[in-house]
Amino acid sequence: MIAQKFEYTAPKSLDEALHLLASGAKPIAGGMSLIPMMKLRLAAPEHLVDLRALKDLSYIREAGGQLHIGATASHYDVESSALLRQKCPLLTETAAAIGDVQVRNMGTIGGSVAHADPAADYPAALQALEAKFVLQGAKSERVVGATDFFVDAFTTALEPGEILREVIVPIDDARTGTSYQKMAQPASGFAIVGVAARVRQNAGKISFARLGITGLSNRAYRASASEKALEGKSSTPADIQSAAALVAQGIDANSDLHASADYRRHLAVVHASRALKTALSRIA
Amino acid sequence: MKISGSYVLPIAPERAYQILQDPAILAQAMPGCESLEKIGPDEYGMKMKVLLAALSGQFEGRVRITDQSPPSSFRLIVEGSGRIGFLKGEGLLRLSPAATIRVLSAAPSEAPSTVVSYEGDAQVGGTMAAVGQRLIDGTAKMMIKKFFDKLASLASLPASP
Amino acid sequence: MATTTVKTETFVGKRIRRREDPRLITGTATYVEDVQMPGMHYAVILRSPHAAARIRSIDTKQAVAAPGVVCVFTGKDIKGVGAVPCGIAMPDLRVPPHTILATDRVYFVGHPIAVVVARDRYLARDAADLIEVDYQVLPAVADPEKALAKVVKQRIVSQRLVPMAMETRGVVAEWHGADRQLNLYTSTQIPHLVRTLVAGMLGLEENRMRVIAPEVGGGFGSKLNVYAEEALTGYVSMKIQKPVKWIESRRENFTCTIHGRGHVDFYEIAAKRDGTILGIKLKLIQDVGAYHQLLTPLIPQLSVLMMPGLYNTQNIRADIVGVFTNCVPTDAYRGAGRPEATHGIERMVDMLAAELQMDPAEIRLKNFVTKDKFPYPTATGLVYDSGDYATPLKKALDLVGYHKLRQEQADARKQSKYMGIGISTYGEICAIGPSPATPAGGWESATVKIEPSGKVTIMTGACPHGQGEETTFAQIAADELGVGLDDILVLRGDTAVVQYGIGTFGSRATAVGGSALYYALQDLKAKIKKFGAMLLESEDVTLTGGKVICNKTGNSKSLQEIAGATYRALKLPPNTEPGLMATRFWEPPNFTFPFGAHIVVTDIDGETGQIKIRRYVAVDDCGNILNPLIVDGQVHGGVAQGLGQALWEQAVYDDNGQLITGELMDYAVPRSHMMPWIESHHTCTPSPVNPLGVKGVGEAGTIGCSPAVVNSVVDALSPLGVRHIDMPLTPEKIWKLLATKN
Incomplete structure (x- = not known):
């Protein structure tokens, strides 16, 4: 686990960092992903500029x-x-x-x-x-x-x-509740699927819902179909269930050793429902 | 790992078949391809640089085209190796005329188009194989999408003389 | 008659904190990587990225010319080095020649091809990238079952695991040409065996080689071996006449250090209608890997020896089929054959109970070898030393509240909740072992010296590397001699310091090495008393509290005074030599057979398939306990690794022989936050085969754990008709069962 030779700069200012970046340096800001790749020589940046110095x-x-x-x-x-x-x-x-x-x-x-x-x-x-x-x-x-x-x-x-x-x-007001629900991959701790829910209630009805999904596909996304399905609903278990069921709609789910695409899709639905329920329960 | 999917190219099958085997176009469309040179009948030497997140690596390899049956199908075999590992992909590409599609423009018009469906196997070995488990599927999808996106944009240019 | 009261603090049986821990937890211990020498050179090994290939050519020109590089050796350059040894001799055993570097073929990902040596490890690593190898890739076999037909009652897999010692392997070799002396620092469990075997490989006289195992950061069996790199680093040092260091990377540790388990077992169990077990039949397919390492062929044999478990049956049949694959070799990993066997037997007993609609606790109690039958000869040729198998099970059932839990489970099932109660009652073979039953001698040695100042130095032939014998051996000696723990030093792991020894593995260090120590202490005590009697001019003396006391006068001589007198030697007792030192090589008359019962209560999330361990109750019987704190630590560590196998870990090779769980990003080693609370309890059935009455506990947790977990989850899902699930029990596997069976 020996990285290739590289230069390292701890910049004194954001300007200096930007200047180094312009000349081809790669930014590092913690290195939790980059350093393991460098040790395996899967990544070999010639110059690192350490943003944590800022x-x-x-x-x-x-x-x-x-x-x-x-x-x-x-x-x-x-x-x-x-x-x-x-x-x-x-x-x-x-x-x-x-x-x-x-x-x-x-x-x-x-x-x-x-x-x-x-x-x-x-x-x-x-x-x-x-x-x-x-x-x-x-x-x-x-x-x-x-x-x-x-x-x-x-x-x-x-x-x-x-x-x-x-x-x-x-900053949300007190009528808003949020929750993040995740199944972690046991080796890396990354999300197999993670769902963040943010819902607002007005007079017993959901006036606003946002759902962010990670782990399921190549990018974290907003589950708009679920969000729309929730708005104006009175958040019964059936309302939540039918909205959560839409969370992976039209998504090309990834599959790997740790979870198949089908399982990921299923987990997204389950965790969306749990995140929504928890978020609603947290509304003051 | 099994890979499969399909993509619609905004050109007729005959033209699609042609550009999918045109080394000059392939070289531009394949993500990271630095050179593609004919080394034999339906066989090309390739140099490519893969850049993905922090990962970077140079690969050298070959692209082969077999089982040609114009304009409906052929097999594409890509092999490459480099310091960080090796990769191998083999897939059957099927081309069929798509139902006419609407091109978004002020005046809707109809244009010929082709559904390219692919089905095959991808293998990764060496150091890459050890770290990329959760990334290989998504990465393959992304690379294939980039390839076809680029191909589609190249295809809509007028054919070079 | 004078009476003297001597207050003596005793140590055996007490929760004494480990004396080795301060240096370990303050980062001041010396591992191989910490060994520094002037003129040190660094070796980096180029390894095959392919599982099966022919090497057409290797071009090292650029690497040789690279900055700082001193030399590059390929397989063709290595002359006069013997093969990596397999220590097991069996009729018709096929042992492929295992050279330290590949020559024309490679057989697994990670197969060593060339070694680059440079003044700096970074330069060596850079140069390794410059070696061009032309491979002709060949088809690989990664699945041992592919070549074989099958007949099934139940197929049970014990998946391949990576032992994952926290410290990877490493070697420093230091050749002194003028003295013809090779010093080899290596992270090993068996320094003396490494010396004998590596000296043989290098053609060096054994007494010209010194092997030092400095601090060893875990082994779990993976360092109970002789590896190519040990000979290779020695060879390179002898060639360049400089000290050379090689440190294994984590990636190399995954692909090149032995794996454990790798079984596919086909079990049949026969029983009477009343549940009496009649016999057990097994066909065992062992994934050997590309070569036999030191003990590879022995491991499945240990599984077969353990097949009767705790049950009274004399009908056992087993066939072992070893299959070579294009994967790293398998060998001993914590439990080594016994976890696989226990997993199979304990799963089969549960299946039998389900078939006969009997309670899994009841069927076990019915079939146990009863207390009055010991020593109990088994159908596999062992003699179980002592046992009381019902007691730990009954204790575990009480502790967990078994009957109440069954009631709760019945209620949970009415509400479609999945709750499981899993029992495993295991036995194991420890204190390995009587020499005729082992490949290289199964005795252990100990020397005790009392220095002129009265301080005590112990040299053990065992090689503790986390098991805590620096503490437990000091406890034994402190009690025998009546001195304090701080008066005692325990030395291990250096062939120039310690008399020949066998090492630490197979839960043997305390039972065999501790017994050797006990007898050496008895020799010394006799001599101390002789000198004490002479100095006190009385035959009627007692050794207690670090003093020899005259029973008549109450006069006494301290150990320090007596030690001084033995070395000063102004006067000697009749037929007695000066000095205070004794060495014993103790041959155990039998193995020991610890046992126990583990009960696991699980709750399964019906939506995601996630398993939650609600209770983990372990009742282990390891004979007498010298230090309950250390015993608990061993149980906890063993259970952690058992849970790893049951729930998370798997070394997965793809069809092309690529290890796709080859980093900690994909290979799930249990971490502290994943562990349940372990309720660790004990019963005590002393072993009659050694003077300490101990049995060994290093592997118990691992052996008892995995079947208890799987039995619990299968129990939870049994209303759906689930009969068996192979490990690891990933949530997706469980979800699929819930989805298809519901």
């Missing part, structure tokens, strides 16, 4: 009625944030479900999201939260929504030379 990018704060999470906030930072626990519990619950303690100490939200592993946990929650991603280029920055950000397996809207600087999530 300490002022690990903030978690509230501003303008939204929550802003810096790219290098570790999963542990998110999991243990009192602010998020109070104002966006879906994110703390999801962060706590990632990998193991070591991974949560080293891995960062920016690293995970930019890597876009099809079985990563965050993307499900970020889809359900309709998160926004601030992508910083050398000259300008732009903001991309979750549905456009996650393109395909390991493929995001990030252009070469851009750094994911910040993740923005909304």
